[in-house]
Amino acid sequence: MARNSIGLVLNAHMPYIRHPEYSRFLEEDWLFEAIGETYLPLLRMLKKLRDDGVKFKITISLSPTLCTMLSDPILQGRFTDYLRLHQELGEKEVARCASEDTDCLELAKMYLDAITKNLEEYFETYQCNILSGFRDLEDSGHVELITTTATHAYLPLFSEYPSAIGAQIELAVQSHINHFKKRPKGFWLPECGYFPGLEEYLQREEIEFFQLSAQALVLAEEPPVRGNYAPVSCPNGVFGFARDFHLTNLVWSNVEGYPTDSSYREFYRDIGYDLPMEYIRPYIHEPEVRVFTGFKYHAITGKGNDKRHYVPAEAKVKVSEHADNFLYTAKRKGEDLSVQLDRQPFHTLAFDAELFGHWWFEGIDWLETVLRRASESGDVVFETQLDYLQRYPEAQVLQPSLSSWGEGGYSDVWTDGANVWIYRHLHKAIERMEELAIRFPDQNSLKKRFLNQAAREVLLAMASDWPFIIHNGTSAAYAEKRLRNHLGNFNVVYENMCKNAVNTEWLVKAEKQNIVFPDIDYNMFNLNSVRNRYNG
Amino acid sequence: MITPNIEALSLGELRYIARKQGVEDAEVMDREDLLESLQELYEELESGLSGEGISYSPSTQQRFMNSLVEHLDKQSMGMLPGVEQLPESYTETRIHLLLKNPYWAHAYWSVCPQDLLKLEQACDSFEFFLRVTMHGTSDQKQVEESYDIEIGKGDGCWNINLPERGRVYSVSLHYRDMKEGTGQLCQSDTVTTPKSWYLDHVEQLGGDERNFNLFFSALVTKGGVMVENPLLNEIVERLDQSMGG
Numbered sequence: 001m002a003r004n005s006i007g008l009v010l011n012a013h014m015p016y017i018r019h020p021e022y023s024r025f026l027e028e029d030w031l032f033e034a035i036g037e038t039y040l041p042l043l044r045m046l047k048k049l050r051d052d053g054v055k056f057k058i059t060i061s062l063s064p065t066l067c068t069m070l071s072d073p074i075l076q077g078r079f080t081d082y083l084r085l086h087q088e089l090g091e092k093e094v095a096r097c098a099s100e101d102t103d104c105l106e107l108a109k110m111y112l113d114a115i116t117k118n119l120e121e122y123f124e125t126y127q128c129n130i131l132s133g134f135r136d137l138e139d140s141g142h143v144e145l146i147t148t149t150a151t152h153a154y155l156p157l158f159s160e161y162p163s164a165i166g167a168q169i170e171l172a173v174q175s176h177i178n179h180f181k182k183r184p185k186g187f188w189l190p191e192c193g194y195f196p197g198l199e200e201y202l203q204r205e206e207i208e209f210f211q212l213s214a215q216a217l218v219l220a221e222e223p224p225v226r227g228n229y230a231p232v233s234c235p236n237g238v239f240g241f242a243r244d245f246h247l248t249n250l251v252w253s254n255v256e257g258y259p260t261d262s263s264y265r266e267f268y269r270d271i272g273y274d275l276p277m278e279y280i281r282p283y284i285h286e287p288e289v290r291v292f293t294g295f296k297y298h299a300i301t302g303k304g305n306d307k308r309h310y311v312p313a314e315a316k317v318k319v320s321e322h323a324d325n326f327l328y329t330a331k332r333k334g335e336d337l338s339v340q341l342d343r344q345p346f347h348t349l350a351f352d353a354e355l356f357g358h359w360w361f362e363g364i365d366w367l368e369t370v371l372r373r374a375s376e377s378g379d380v381v382f383e384t385q386l387d388y389l390q391r392y393p394e395a396q397v398l399q400p401s402l403s404s405w406g407e408g409g410y411s412d413v414w415t416d417g418a419n420v421w422i423y424r425h426l427h428k429a430i431e432r433m434e435e436l437a438i439r440f441p442d443q444n445s446l447k448k449r450f451l452n453q454a455a456r457e458v459l460l461a462m463a464s465d466w467p468f469i470i471h472n473g474t475s476a477a478y479a480e481k482r483l484r485n486h487l488g489n490f491n492v493v494y495e496n497m498c499k500n501a502v503n504t505e506w507l508v509k510a511e512k513q514n515i516v517f518p519d520i521d522y523n524m525f526n527l528n529s530v531r532n533r534y535n536g
Numbered sequence: 537m538i539t540p541n542i543e544a545l546s547l548g549e550l551r552y553i554a555r556k557q558g559v560e561d562a563e564v565m566d567r568e569d570l571l572e573s574l575q576e577l578y579e580e581l582e583s584g585l586s587g588e589g590i591s592y593s594p595s596t597q598q599r600f601m602n603s604l605v606e607h608l609d610k611q612s613m614g615m616l617p618g619v620e621q622l623p624e625s626y627t628e629t630r631i632h633l634l635l636k637n638p639y640w641a642h643a644y645w646s647v648c649p650q651d652l653l654k655l656e657q658a659c660d661s662f663e664f665f666l667r668v669t670m671h672g673t674s675d676q677k678q679v680e681e682s683y684d685i686e687i688g689k690g691d692g693c694w695n696i697n698l699p700e701r702g703r704v705y706s707v708s709l710h711y712r713d714m715k716e717g718t719g720q721l722c723q724s725d726t727v728t729t730p731k732s733w734y735l736d737h738v739e740q741l742g743g744d745e746r747n748f749n750l751f752f753s754a755l756v757t758k759g760g761v762m763v764e765n766p767l768l769n770e771i772v773e774r775l776d777q778s779m780g781g
Contacts, residue, residue, distance in 0.1 A: 156635075157634060160632075160725055214754055214755055214763050215755065215763055215765050215767075215768055218732075218734065218751050218754075218755065218768075219730065219732040219734070219765070219767055219768065220732065220733065221702075221731060221732070221733050222733050223733050223734065223737075223740070223747070224750075226750070227749075227750030227751060227753070227754055228750075228754035228755075229750070229754070242754070243754075244754045245754055245755050245756070245757070245763045246753060246754055246755070246756055246757060246758070249757040249758070250758060253757065255759075255761075256757060256758065256759050273545075277545075288548065288549070290545070290549065305578075329758075333753070336749070336753075337749075337750075337753075340746045340749060340750060347754075401730045401732065402635070402638075402730045407764055408637055408764055408765065408766065409637070409763065409764060409765035409766075409767075409768070410635075410636060410637035410638070410765075411634070411635065411636050411637065412636055412637055415634060415636045415642050420634075420642055420644075420693070421693075423632070423634060423642075423644065424625070424626075424632075424644050424646075424692075424693075425622050427632060428626055484621075484622060487622055488621075488622070
């Protein structure tokens with residue numbers, strides 16, 4: 001019987017957003033929603049599968065900026081406040097629905113229960129740091145944890161700047177070791193952004209594999225003999241796994257994916273937007289800025305605004321059907337491929353983790369059902385890229401093609417008319433950072449801190465999140481401000497160092513504001529430095 | 537299309553959304569008029585979306601920031617610590633070339649004031665142009681070719697069409713004075729457009745079922761829509777032609 005291997009990779013990432021200067025900050029909610037709706041329920045589900053003896057293994061990429069924020073005491077405290085505020089709203093909703101919106105009462109109770117469970121687990125199981133949950137799953141052999149670039153930079157647009165690419169990758173590995181006491185073996189390329197030669201940087205950090213977009217192999221300069229159904233070995237021996245767009249698209253498509261089923265919960269309909277201001281005011285942002293609260297009572301229904309109420313029992317039936325459909329499709333595909341391949345096919349499924357639970361409310365239930373039924377049947381096996389490589393260490397040597405998973409398959413999303421202006425400044429900042437690292441190598445004390453802060457600011461400015469948000473048009477003002485402020489901060493250091501001066505007051509403030517990467521060493525921007533010669 | 541329940545929004549919010557949607561006189565309209573205008577607008581958008589010819593992408597992916605926070609008033613964002621002003625350009629004469637995709641690149645440049653002054657002193661009148669060079673290769677018998685793009689003195693960036701795949705390109709900034717004298721100010725690093733083996737071997741797809749399945753089965757949705765990619769589209773077009781349409 002043909003056995004299909006599925007390598008599921010979940011990319012958990014949030015841009016570095018931390019504003020202790022405000023009592024509440026709207027964009028920090030992105031992190032809190034992700035913890036409450038995706039990360040905690042995902043951990044809960046995976047542990048339940050483990051406890052039930054279900055055989056599975058998946059790969060999760062946790063970005064360095066996310067790990068930093070999940071470990072940050074200030075953000076941990078703010079997440080607790082966020083949960084308590086929503087618990088209060090839940091209690092208020094249960095009372096309101098009981099008297100005036102009885103159709104929604106069970107849903108209000110469901111949300112309140114979920115929040116209460118999150119609060120309990122966040123404190124009692126994880127002592128406010130959920131990274132321990134991921135570590136635990138890795139220790140038991142159910143999850144392979146990997147990393148991604150330090151600030152989720154999209155690398156093809158920096159291919160002219162080896163120091164910046166090297167810094168993004170080296171710092172990411174360092175950050176992973178700090179958080180998980182282990183060197184990662186796999187690497188998530190942000191936005192599946194690859195350019196030929198990128199594997200050289202990965203090899204320097206002892207990375208063994210990375211994921212690619214669906215077209216990266218079939219558009220290479222040589223034909224891939226096994227299509228996307230087996231990894232290729234780059235000329236330097238690092239393995240690349242291309243996504244299976246067909247299987248991925250069963251889930252991740254806003255047109256025909258499972259999450260678009262009319263029975264599933266509607267994401268955009270939320271009491272934060274639907275209830276009167278005087279009622280919802282304490283639970284949104286000042287001054288009267290409506291936001292999602294997570295209390296959503298409607299099913300997708302159809303394209304229009306006229307929505308029917310969400311019925312979890314109906315959604316549960318769909319989850320079961322969609323899990324079966326997915327496994328059936330994967331099995332059938334494997335049977336078709338078995339006559340064409342000299343080995344069992346490997347399907348790479350790569351998703352943003354936040355699709356499950358946050359965007360697709362039932363996504364975690366779907367994943368649980370898929371993993372459970374796959375384990376029972378044995379037709380489809382969820383295993384990691386490393387497991388597959390152990391079984392099939394031989395791979396075709398092939399140089400993948402320039403590619404990304406963005407619209408159009410290349411760099412268009414990050415270089416559109418609205419955001420392409422940023423590269424003039426980003427590239428200049430990198431060049432100036434290289435200049436500083438060469439002019440002032442191996443500094444001590446204040447100058448070292450000053451230069452380290454400059455390196456932090458350059459790396460934070462390189463995050464792919466900012467051009468993506470600008471491209472997307474939502475929260476664009478915030479993204480542009482962040483970019484300008486990081487670049488502006490860098491320029492403060494550059495101008496001061498050109499005068500051989502350190503602005504101490506500014507430095508203390510900047511360090512407090514952006515405390516990411518405590519171990520950063522600005523010398524990584526000096527390609528001639530002793531440390532880089534040793535590494536290279 | 538999902539829209540907020542506008543009945544529940546405050547007057548300020550309605551005005552903000554109306555302004556963003558381009559409703560004229562939103563500032564002076566009362567609540568009833570705003571509701572009516574927005575309702576009409578949403579109905580128009582709804583009918584437009586359900587009409588024919590609307591392109592959609594099955595690969596469009598929801599990312600975390602696709603939320604409705606755009607309704608946030610920009611003034612409240614202004615409470616962040618001072619927003620940094622960045623220079624329009626830097627005091628250097630330099631040009632960069634960024635590859636957007638196999639068919640297009642983006643060039644950006646700056647001319648330092650001293651170089652500009654020298655030019656103004658040396659020439660009565662001059663203009664700038666870009667020269668896009670497709671570099672030759674001896675092994676593949678490709679000859680060097682170039683073409684020029686007229687630009688304005690105030691321009692600082694340009695999107696450049698790249699005619700051939702698998703070629704090495706650079707772009708240089710030039711000036712031309714009234715006496716038809718020209719000179720180069722700066723040249724970019726090179727970029728290489730990707731090429732695909734299958735682009736020149738579509739017969740390997742058309743005539744071989746195994747290759748065809750291996751190639752397409754991981755690239756096409758259950759609804760038959762192929763992953764978005766211009767190079768893939770070109771392969772499909774050539775395949776179509778080779779198979780007689």
